[in-house]
Amino acid sequence: GAGSVANTPEAGDVEYLAPVTIGGQTVNMDFDSGSSDLWVFNTQLSLNTLSGHMAYNPAQSSTFQLLPGSTFSISYGDGSGAAGNVGTDTVNIGGATVTGQAIELATDVSTSFVTDTQSTGLIGLAFSKLNTVKPVQQKTFFDNALATLPEPVFTADLRHNAAGTYEFGAIDSTKFSGPLAWTPVNTTSGFWQFTSQAFAVGGGAPSTSVPGGQAIADTGTTLMLADQSVVDGYYSQVQGAVNNATVGGVTFPCSATLPDLQIDVGGTMATVRGDDINFAPVDQTGTTCFGGLQATTVQPQIYGDIFFKSNFVAFNGGNNSLGVAPH
Numbered sequence: 001g002a003g004s005v006a007n008t009p010e011a012g013d014v015e016y017l018a019p020v021t022i023g024g025q026t027v028n029m030d031f032d033s034g035s036s037d038l039w040v041f042n043t044q045l046s047l048n049t050l051s052g053h054m055a056y057n058p059a060q061s062s063t064f065q066l067l068p069g070s071t072f073s074i075s076y077g078d079g080s081g082a083a084g085n086v087g088t089d090t091v092n093i094g095g096a097t098v099t100g101q102a103i104e105l106a107t108d109v110s111t112s113f114v115t116d117t118q119s120t121g122l123i124g125l126a127f128s129k130l131n132t133v134k135p136v137q138q139k140t141f142f143d144n145a146l147a148t149l150p151e152p153v154f155t156a157d158l159r160h161n162a163a164g165t166y167e168f169g170a171i172d173s174t175k176f177s178g179p180l181a182w183t184p185v186n187t188t189s190g191f192w193q194f195t196s197q198a199f200a201v202g203g204g205a206p207s208t209s210v211p212g213g214q215a216i217a218d219t220g221t222t223l224m225l226a227d228q229s230v231v232d233g234y235y236s237q238v239q240g241a242v243n244n245a246t247v248g249g250v251t252f253p254c255s256a257t258l259p260d261l262q263i264d265v266g267g268t269m270a271t272v273r274g275d276d277i278n279f280a281p282v283d284q285t286g287t288t289c290f291g292g293l294q295a296t297t298v299q300p301q302i303y304g305d306i307f308f309k310s311n312f313v314a315f316n317g318g319n320n321s322l323g324v325a326p327h
């Protein structure tokens, strides 16, 4: 059946956590449509590493089975990473249930995961071809659930500083306004990748020549990382915006009025509210603010939580498409 869970933004909307029940143990996890491993903090880790965290204890689960000889090792775009061994167990997310789901048990995690005590790990929702388990690659929760879901979809409803929803198997049309605009997804990269080759600022004339012109929908990335041409075009309309090497990106006066950004999603222009592009102050006085839109020099562009806060997104694993609508 379908499953629905509330998600909660961590401070500053840095990431969004939601409850996942693994072998009867409920832990909060970071749902990541930009990767394909389900890994958890667990009782193999040292007490120092586990300090402050929830942890999955396979010994307490009557349905856990080790996958002898299986290992995983994953690294993310922000330089963080985890590695360990693998078993299977029953996973229930708000009622959507999968038996025999690969549960990757970290024996090593990078510092940013240790300090992020509210997160017990990640649940990858990109395509299974990116899964890192060896010698036999494993499937994502969504892949395993597809055949049993009422509809082959999951949806992301992420909000600024407020609870939202992750839903599996149904599209709740009360969560967005107007029709969903559907775009085909190119699954070759293993990401939810689509064409994005135009943008406009504050309702101005669109530019239609974004180099590379590809983007991925990534709930596990905090910001929106776009081509330099988009970043330059947008912040040219923001008084006092500067590229601030010290903090590692574009900043502007927190008092600035930020225009909306219109961005192409497979031929339909989606709007990212200007307010959502004011990500966070960089100083104690709240004078200088860090932009939620920043540049990436690599393709594809990465549309993270900044994009999702203005747009409800449906991920259709039945026909490999994305549905987007304002919320």
Ligand SMILES: Cc1cc(CN)n(C)n1
Pocket: 032, 033, 034, 035, 076, 077, 078, 080, 218, 219, 220, 221
């Ligand atoms: C832990 C983590 C996940 C992601 C996005 N896929 N990043 C950039 N970092």
